[in-house]
Amino acid sequence: MDERQQQIMMYFIEEAKEHLDTLEKGLLDLDATMQDPETLQELFRAAHSVKGGAAMLGFSSIQKTAHRLEDAFKILKENPIEANQKLETLFLKGFDTLRDLLNHLASPEGLSDEESNRIVKESEPAFIDLEKYLHQLIGVPEDEEIDPEFGEKAVEFLREMLQIFKQTATDANRKKLGYLCTKLAELDKELAIEPWQKIVKAASQAIANPDNLYPTLAPVIIKELKMASDLVVLGQTNAIGPSPVLVQLAGPAKGLGENQIAIDLEPKAAAKALLGAFKKKQLVTLVKLLAEAVKSM
Structure with missing residues (x-):
């Protein structure tokens, strides 16, 4: 990883830590959080921002974990649910997974594919339990029976x-x-x-x-x-x-304009293309614009 990529990653880690603080504070007092739409929206946006930044940099495990928390917060936003100890515990398990991934990323060793896959795999049962419990609380109707396999x-x-x-x-x-x-x-x-x-x-x-x-x-x-x-x-x-x-x-393919470049949809490849096409000053501006855009979503 070159110096510019390292700077962008450090910027993401700093932002993510702030979002983790927001998430932890809100989840530790989930009952009060769910009674305050503004605070609940802050938690949703924090998860959304981490998801967006991780996607841009190609950290798929962090992106997926933040996305699942974001989806869970969306259910809380859209449905009147009373907080209880079980719900808080399930949310905190999901939060711990996200924090674990980010701590590994910020460590000198970094976040290896093997480690990220292990963490995500181990967290899967907890996220499934969270999703099922939320659906139980809001009374999601079941569809017709499908093939169990x-x-x-x-x-x-x-x-x-x-x-x-x-x-x-x-x-x-x-x-x-x-x-x-x-x-x-x-x-x-x-x-x-x-x-x-x-x-x-x-x-x-x-x-x-x-x-x-x-x-x-x-x-x-x-x-x-x-x-x-x-x-x-x-x-x-x-x-x-x-x-x-x-x-x-x-759909049908479209040609590129004179001042356009092709960006691969795979996050790491996209980041590489941007690093090769933009100067340092342009990259700093781009990162700030993306961060602001993610926050406003």
Whole structure:
């Protein structure tokens, strides 16, 4: 990591620590927090800001963890729920995961892929418990019964897709990926869940576009289809939908203007492109603008 990248990362860590303080303070007195919409909004924005900064720098484990906290805070914002000890404990477990990841990142050793994967994997049961308990508290209705093996089968197909994405982008490989999209769509052929069918179709169209490179497609498609399959299993099909990025990839390719550069959707690759195209002063300005934009979301 060069000096400029190090500066940007340190800026992110400093901001993230401030957001952690906000989250901890609010969660330790969750009852009072839930009675104050302004404080609850601060917690939501803190998680959102960490998620945005982590995404920009390619720290996917931090991004995912902050995103899950953000989603949980969104439920609190939109539904009248009374705080209790169980809810506070579950939230604090999620917070501890985020803090653990950021502490590792700030340490001299840094945050290795192996360590981040371990932390995220160990935290998965706690986040699932938090999501289920929140849905129980707000009385989320269950969808029709789906194949109990839906999630496992979806993961199987996504693993196959990931292996193909690691290979050379040939017409034959794109056809294989398209076939796997068909298999994913058939997982709910009896129920024909429209949101699931829609996002799989968008993925198939994005794959079929030869202008879309594998390094661009892979992180978007694998992540969104995995998230969508999780929502199907949880019975939250109304929350499924292709992101603006996937919609753009599924549409016709557009040319670049004279003063434009192509930015890869993979965060680390995007950061590398920006570091190569901008001068130091421009980068500092860009980081400040992004930080301000994230805070205002």
